[in-house]
Amino acid sequence: xxxxxxxxxxxxxxxxxxxxxxxxxxxxxxxxxxxxxxxxxxxxxxxxxxxxxxxxxxxxxxxxxxxxxxxxxxxxxxxxxxxxxxxxxxxxxxxxxxxxxxxxxxxxxxxxxxxxxxxxxxxxxxxxxxxxxxxxxxxxxxxxxxxxxxxxxxxxxxxxxxxxxxxxxxxxxxxxxxxxxxxxxxxxxxxxxxxxxxxxxxxxxxxxxxxxxxxxxxxxxxxxxxxxxxxxxxxxxxxxxxxxxxxxxxxxxxxxxxxxxxxxxxxxxxxxxxxxxxxxxxxxxxxxxxxxxxxxxxxxxxxxxxxxxxxxxxxxxxxxxxxxxxxxxxxxxxxxxxxxxxxxxxxxxxxxxxxxxxxxxxxxxxxxxxxxxxxxxxxxxxxxxxxxxxxxxxxxxxxxxxxxxxxxxxxxxxxxxxxxxxxxxxxxxxxxxxxxxxxxxxxxxxxxxxxx
Numbered sequence: 001x002x003x004x005x006x007x008x009x010x011x012x013x014x015x016x017x018x019x020x021x022x023x024x025x026x027x028x029x030x031x032x033x034x035x036x037x038x039x040x041x042x043x044x045x046x047x048x049x050x051x052x053x054x055x056x057x058x059x060x061x062x063x064x065x066x067x068x069x070x071x072x073x074x075x076x077x078x079x080x081x082x083x084x085x086x087x088x089x090x091x092x093x094x095x096x097x098x099x100x101x102x103x104x105x106x107x108x109x110x111x112x113x114x115x116x117x118x119x120x121x122x123x124x125x126x127x128x129x130x131x132x133x134x135x136x137x138x139x140x141x142x143x144x145x146x147x148x149x150x151x152x153x154x155x156x157x158x159x160x161x162x163x164x165x166x167x168x169x170x171x172x173x174x175x176x177x178x179x180x181x182x183x184x185x186x187x188x189x190x191x192x193x194x195x196x197x198x199x200x201x202x203x204x205x206x207x208x209x210x211x212x213x214x215x216x217x218x219x220x221x222x223x224x225x226x227x228x229x230x231x232x233x234x235x236x237x238x239x240x241x242x243x244x245x246x247x248x249x250x251x252x253x254x255x256x257x258x259x260x261x262x263x264x265x266x267x268x269x270x271x272x273x274x275x276x277x278x279x280x281x282x283x284x285x286x287x288x289x290x291x292x293x294x295x296x297x298x299x300x301x302x303x304x305x306x307x308x309x310x311x312x313x314x315x316x317x318x319x320x321x322x323x324x325x326x327x328x329x330x331x332x333x334x335x336x337x338x339x340x341x342x343x344x345x346x347x348x349x350x351x352x353x354x355x356x357x358x359x360x361x362x363x364x365x366x367x368x369x370x371x372x373x374x375x376x377x378x379x380x381x382x383x384x385x386x387x388x389x390x391x392x393x394x395x396x397x398x399x400x401x402x403x404x405x406x407x408x409x410x411x412x413x414x415x416x417x418x419x420x421x422x423x424x425x426x427x428x429x430x431x432x433x434x435x436x437x438x439x440x441x442x443x444x445x446x447x448x449x450x451x452x
Contacts, residue, residue: 001318003446004208004286005275008105008268010097010222011380014065014261014367018100023384025366026392027417032367033248033259036062040229042128048230053244059233061242065261065368067226072096077183086166087179088129090226094120094176095183097266098220102184105268106280107218117189117216119207120177120266121199121223121372126231129169176224189216196435197332198291199223200375201443204269205289211271222266223373232260241336248369250333250340250362251413253399258334261368265376284383287428287444288319294438304438308346311440315430319444323356326444327422328391329430330378331408333362334369343434344401344408351407358430359421360407361394361414375433375441386427386447389420 009019014032016022025032036045050058072092074081076099084092098118102108107116147153168175174192181190189210195202200223207219236242236258243257275282292314294307316323331347333340351357363381370377385391391414402408420427426448433441 001208001212003272004211005270005272005280005282006267006284006286006383007270007275007280007282008101009266009283009380009383010100010104011263011265011376012067012070012093012097013263013265013370013377013380014067017070019380019384022380023388026363026381027390029393029395030366031395032065033063034066036064036066036229036233040066048234053237053240057234059230059237060244061233061237061246061259063246063259064229065259065263065370067093067262078185079183083166088127088165088169088172088226090122090127090172090224091168091176091179093226093264094180094224097222097224097264098180098184101220101222101266101268105218107268112217113184113186115216116186116218116220117207117210118177118180118186118220119190119203120180120192120221121203122173122176122192122194123225123227123372124173124194125227127169127172127226128228129165130172131228131231132165133167133170180220186220187216194372195439196437197369197371197374198433198435198439198441199372200265200379201289201431201433201441202291202439204267204286204443205291207269208286208289211269217270217274219269220266221269222264222376224264225262225371225373226264227262236260243335247396248335248365249396249398250335250364251331251360251394251401251408252397253401255335255340256337258336258364259368261370263367263370263373263377265373265380267379283447284386285446287321287446288315288317289444290315290318290442292438292440294440305342305346305349307438307440308343308432308434309350311442312346312350315442315444321428321444323351323354325428326356326358326430327420327428328382328385328414329358329360329432330382331360331362332374332432332434333364335364339434340401343432347407348402357407357412359391359414359418360412361391363392363394365395375431375443378431378433379443382429382431382445383447386420386429386445391418391420393417
């Protein structure tokens with residue numbers, strides 16, 4: 001398969017409204033994890049909080065990575081401002097990231113956008129605004145059911161109301177991509193997918209197929225995490241995914257859970273030969289993208305090692321490369337002991353048999369786990385690391401998971417700012433993402449020139 005060029009990059013991550021700000025944060029080892037506020041929850045979070053894990057209908061962690069102080073200018077888009085203002089952040093963030101990626105690619109306002117599609121990974125979870133629309137239905141159903149059980153009249157407390165939400169806010173699964181296409185006059189190729197925490201790389205793979213088949217000349221691809229914070233915390237508290245001490249330390253033996261976060265990232269993709277022909281600024285090139293789905297492993301949060309290894313194998317077969325050429329690998333590394341250990345064992349098995357020993361790291365200690373958008377954080381970090389020839393440190397690693405002779409070990413985990421290890425003209429990096437139910441992905445990036 002022809003390589004795919006990345007010619008545009010955008011992001012909205014905790015404490016970062018663009019890739020440059022994100023780069024500054026991670027090079028300064030900034031921790032962007034903070035506590036959930038009343039404004040984000042819509043009510044006092046302490047009402048549902050209990051520090052003891054496993055309490056029914058309670059959340060035991062208030063930590064997360066949040067998008068704060070974001071200003072959305074509805075006048076920047078070719079759609080009615082009043083309509084855009086009525087939409088949930090899911091849609092506003094999507095428009096913002098798409099605009100940023102299009103502008104960086106140099107194709108803003110150009111006719112070729114009519115041949116550009118968009119594929120966005122999204123969570124099919126309630127958002128603040130979809131909850132507002134559906135709350136009356138929930139209330140009516142729950143009230144009557146409880147009243148019947150109690151054999152007496154029962155009324156739930158009135159729910160807080162805000163300005164009337166647009167009915168479009170109920171369409172959290174597919175409408176973000178359609179809205180982007182409408183706002184920027186893109187093609188009719190637009191849809192959203194949910195491949196759990198591998199969604200970003202699945203979206204990129206599908207976008208690549210549209211380019212390879214000639215059905216598109218440009219493709220926007222990425223993923224967004226923007227769910228109702230109470231719903232999300234109830235879910236992850238229920239499956240006991242959070243650390244009890246609120247310390248998530250990916251690649252460290254002491255870590256006992258993940259920290260959920262929100263945000264979005266997008267890339268503009270183009271066939272490599274077309275990008276060369278047109279003189280595009282190529283940020284990085286996708287050489288291989290291996291996917292697999294194997295069902296869950298020992299736990300919902302831990303995929304099967306065999307499935308992970310299959311994704312590795314498919315990526316290097318597609319790229320026609322040996323794992324030995326990889327200089328650096330950005331691990332998925334969520335911070336759960338079982339998940340990280342499974343990933344560690346997969347890496348040891350596959351890379352070990354090829355005598356490959358890349359440097360490794362994870363930026364989830366900085367911004368948390370963006371769930372479906374996690375791959376976009378890894379991708380943004382890795383592209384910028386290759387561009388500047390520097391790998392930012394993985395913070396908070398005191399006791400590396402591996403032994404001294406293993407790949408994930410004290411000598412291979414990037415714990416201090418490190419010059420890119422390969423002094424040749426071409427840098428290569430690998431990125432992994434694994435999701436609920438065994439959605440596995442492994443992406444290989446290549447870059448030929450340092451961008452100052």
